[in-house]
Amino acid sequence: MIDLQQKIQEACEAISREWDRRPTVGLVLGTGLGGLAEQIDTVAAIPYEEIPHFPESTAPSHAGRLVCGELNGVPLVAMEGRFHFYEGYTLADVTFPVRVMRSLGAETLLLTNAAGGLDPEYRLADVVAIEDHINLLGDNPLRGPNDDSLGPRFPDMCDPYDPALIAVARECAEELGLSLSSGVFVAVAGPNLETRAEYRMLRRLGGDLVGMSTVPECLVARHMGMRVLGFSIVTDMGLPDELEPVDIEMVLEVAGRGGQTLAELIPRIIARLG
Ligand code: HPA
Numbered sequence: 001m002i003d004l005q006q007k008i009q010e011a012c013e014a015i016s017r018e019w020d021r022r023p024t025v026g027l028v029l030g031t032g033l034g035g036l037a038e039q040i041d042t043v044a045a046i047p048y049e050e051i052p053h054f055p056e057s058t059a060p061s062h063a064g065r066l067v068c069g070e071l072n073g074v075p076l077v078a079m080e081g082r083f084h085f086y087e088g089y090t091l092a093d094v095t096f097p098v099r100v101m102r103s104l105g106a107e108t109l110l111l112t113n114a115a116g117g118l119d120p121e122y123r124l125a126d127v128v129a130i131e132d133h134i135n136l137l138g139d140n141p142l143r144g145p146n147d148d149s150l151g152p153r154f155p156d157m158c159d160p161y162d163p164a165l166i167a168v169a170r171e172c173a174e175e176l177g178l179s180l181s182s183g184v185f186v187a188v189a190g191p192n193l194e195t196r197a198e199y200r201m202l203r204r205l206g207g208d209l210v211g212m213s214t215v216p217e218c219l220v221a222r223h224m225g226m227r228v229l230g231f232s233i234v235t236d237m238g239l240p241d242e243l244e245p246v247d248i249e250m251v252l253e254v255a256g257r258g259g260q261t262l263a264e265l266i267p268r269i270i271a272r273l274g
Contacts, residue, residue, distance in 0.1 A: 004099070004147055007053040011100045014051050015077075018044035019068035025273055026101030026226075027071075027078040027266070028217060030113040032233060032255025035263045037080050042069040045080075051100075055083050055093040066097070072267050074274035077101050084212055086191035091141035095220035099150070102224040108165070108273055109221040112262060114255045115211035115232035116194070118203045119183055122234045125257040127265065129166050130230035131182040133215050134207060137189050141216045142223055151223035160218050165229040165269075172268040178261055183208025185232060187215035193246050199238035210238055229269070233258030 021043075029037060045065045048054040064081025083094045098109060111130075122128065146153040166182065173180035186207035188194070194202065194210060202210050209232045221228050235251040235258070 004150070007096070008099050008103045010052040011054065011096075012103050015046060015066065015068065015100070015104060018046055021068070021075045022105035023068070023075045023077045023101065024106065025074060025076040025108045025110060025270055026098065026106035027076055027110045028082050028112060029078055029080055030082065030213065030233075031235070032114060032252060032259035033112050033262060034080070035259055036266055037067055037078060039263065039267055040067055040069045040071050040076070040078060042067055044068045053096060055089050055096065072271040072274070074270050076270065077104060077106060082213060082217075085137060085139070085189050085216065086212055091137070091139050091216045092144070095141040095216050098217050098220045099224065102221065102226055107226060109217065109226045109228045110266065110269070111214050111217055111228065111230040113211045113214045113230070113232050114235040114251060115185065115209040116199070116236050116238035117208070117234040118186075118199060118210060118238050119208040120239055122181065122208075122237070124234060124237070124254050125261070126234045127178070127180060127258050127261045128209060128232045128234060129169050129180055129182040130161050130185045130209070130214070130232060131166060132184045133160060133218065134184065134186045134205060135215050135219070137187050137215065141220050151225065155219070155223045157222065160222055160228060161230055162227040165227055168272050169229060169265065169269055172265055172272070176264055176268065178265060180265075183232070185209045185211060185214060185230065188212060194238055196240040196243050199243065200240040202238070209234070231262060233262065
């Protein structure tokens, strides 16, 4: 079996052949964030299947790309499309690209997703800064032998989402006249949406948002010492007493609206990281 370090190195070498800069930031673009990718001064957009050891796509229509270039003059790598646990990948597979981004040099990871709103104060298409998380995936990407040269066996989770970066995000939102709330994100395995009883439980457990991604990537980024900033777009409301069937077309439309807000906010934040 090839060890993890060697796999990471082989992936990095393939990317460096197309783009030989050192990224400052790694960006994971979730549902509805396509507009942001267009703002990147792209030097290389590498299909995932061309990067050694990236998971093989199960759905051809979902094939993603690693976009390498600059945003506001800051060198970055952006994942256009991510891997989800519900697709059948292991969490080690799901998070392999984060390890690669870190090894290319990225010190900060910016995560975005579409999520259900558990806090009744939220409105559809709100952008929410993730201040903490609860892992209900029933699995962990750090499970198994630990490579001490990549990170510690028992990584600390006092501040999984960097408070200083959240403060920067707040300042940038204020400058742009955008409203930015914050909340606790709960990760579930999916792929089904929650039952009324589950939404009620998640709220009582302390969740403000629920989604099927982000937490594995955050855990691996923290394992490797990256600073993490995460945003959710509220695409549907998980209010048990007012629950309506979720229409995926509607979710995508709302994600696109929230995505426009993030497409203003994220470049400004990234400019501050350069
Ligand atoms: N639940 C879980 N994941 C989600 C939801 C939801 O309501 N909305 C978007 N992703």
